[in-house]
Amino acid sequence: MIDPGPAKYTAKSSFQSSSGMEIAKDALDHDLGHFGNESLRNYPFDDNTKNRLIAHIRLDAAQAAINSKRIANDLRLIKVLALLLFAFEAVNFFYPLR
Known part of the structure; x- marks a missing residue:
């Protein structure tokens, strides 16, 4: 299995979020490519x-x-x-x- 590397967050940092739900939503949105010009993350x-x-x-x-x-x-x-x-x-x- 290949490690995809650290996630790059363009929205607020997950460490600045006060809610676990916000952290999970932020990670999901990043993986789905909802931030900036990023495309859907492809895991091998x-x-x-x-x-x-x-x-x-x-x-x-x-x-x-x-x-x-x-x-x-x-x-x-x-x-x-x-x-x-x-x-x-x-x-x-x-x-x-x-």
Whole structure:
């Protein structure tokens, strides 16, 4: 396999981005040739390697979707617990136990 070398970013640097999504979008746009006069990047992979990479990409995407759902569920639980804690503290403020 031939190393295509470092990516040349003409948009904002991936290190200056605050979001992982922005970094991924920037890398994808670069590889698709959306910046300047660059054409679509051509990687010298055979069909077997391409198919293996596609399988790994699909696995990564599925795992990212599952993790996103878990994070959303965890945040929902944290919100509910924070609301319950706030309600308990509000009741305790107006009606102290002592």
